[in-house]
Amino acid sequence: MAFKHTSVLLEETVNGLAIKPDGIYVDATLGGGGHAFEVCKQLSSKGSFIGIDQDAAAIEAASVRLLDFGERVTIIRSNYCDMKPRLHEIGIDKVDGIILDLGVSSYQLDTAERGFSYRADAPLDMRMDQRQKMTARDIVNDYSEADLYRVIRDYGEDRFAKNIAKHIVMERGKGPIETTGQLNEVISRAIPMKIQKTSGHPSKRTFQAIRIELNHELEVLKETLDTMIDLLNPGGRLCIITFHSLEDRIVKSAFRKNEDPCICPKNFPVCVCGNVSKGRVITKKPILPGEEELEFNSRSKSAKLRIFERA
Incomplete structure (x- = not known):
């Protein structure tokens, strides 16, 4: 299957970088x-x-797509959490702009055997990087009921997390849960039918939660944001597209902290903590997709773009 993915907020993100033609830019x-x-x-x-x-299929597709740009382009297979050492390896200490698009690609969702989608029956996989040994199957079958509850509650924000965890443990007692279809059935039994009729697909939140846990998505984001801001040259910009409230809260908070890191009590006449602002938040409110984009790409519905500029 060809790697197909419609880039969300494309024009807004590229414009948000304020590109300098001789600059150095990273899509992480x-x-x-x-x-x-x-x-x-x-x-x-x-x-x-x-x-x-970190996805081999993405690397292959992008390599072909960017071929005409020749030596201007360097492609690296890695998780963006290792961006700083990977850039140092090719002699780069600072850059003029970074893009971070945190969505699961359409290709990953539409390639059934990758196990990301609840809309097709496939092995429970969900690995962003297929070199990783652990899969979604391991989480579903090996995590304790308490840990499953924590993951579904915290990363899926599902009010039926406790019941879903309980049903998963009951089902796997009869034999391992191997496929997305099996997991769908278990989740469906754990959520009241009247809720399912009004709240979209019952598996959406649990699948999101398992994927985030497996790929350490929120930890990586939290741990890397300050580093990315530090990598920017003065005037350089960091553009981040998030797709759910958990990611967006992390980005919003980190941007605010880097813009105003002062920890002095509000009644102090002058700052004595010594924390210096690293720049400014360009987007006081996130940029959302326009009506036209929402019409031709339904997956852009929950996307939010936030931009930070280095001082």
């Missing part, structure tokens, strides 16, 4: 190279672009 979640292509089009022969992704 390269995907199929949609954002990357538009960035590279604006670079001069002196400009550089680095694409990072």
Whole structure:
């Protein structure tokens, strides 16, 4: 299956970078190279672009898509949490812009055997990086009921988390849960039918929760945001697209803290803590998809773009 992914908030993100033609830009979640292509089009022969992704299929697709830009482009297979050492390896200490698109790609969702989607029956996988040994099957079958409850509650924000965890443990007592279809059935039995009729697909939140847990998505985001801001040259920008409230809260909080890191009591006449602002938040409110984008790409519905500029 060809790697297909419609880049969300494409124009808004690329414009948000305020690209300098001779600058150095990073797409830390390269995907199929949609954002990357538009960035590279604006670079001069002196400009550089680095694409990072942990998914082999994304690397392959983006390599083909960006071929015409020649030596301006470097593609690295890695998790963006290792961005700083990976950039150092190729002699880069600072960059002029970074894109982070945190969504699961359409390709990952539509390739049934990757096990990301609750809409097709497939092995429970959900690995963003297929070099990783652990899969979603391991979480579903090996986590304790208490841990399953915690994951579904915290990362899926599902009010039926306790009941879903209980049903999973009951079901796997009869034999391992191997497929997305089996898990769907278990979740469906754990959520009242009247709720299912009004709240979308019953598995949506649990699948999100398991995927986040398996790929350490929120920990990686939390641990890497400050590093990415530190990697920016003065005037450089970090553009982040989130797809659910958990990610968005982390980004909003980190941006605010980097803009105003002062921890002095509010009644102090002057700052004595010594914490210095690293820049400013460009987006006081997140940028959302327009009506046209929502019409042709339903997956953009929950997307939010936030932008930070380095001082």
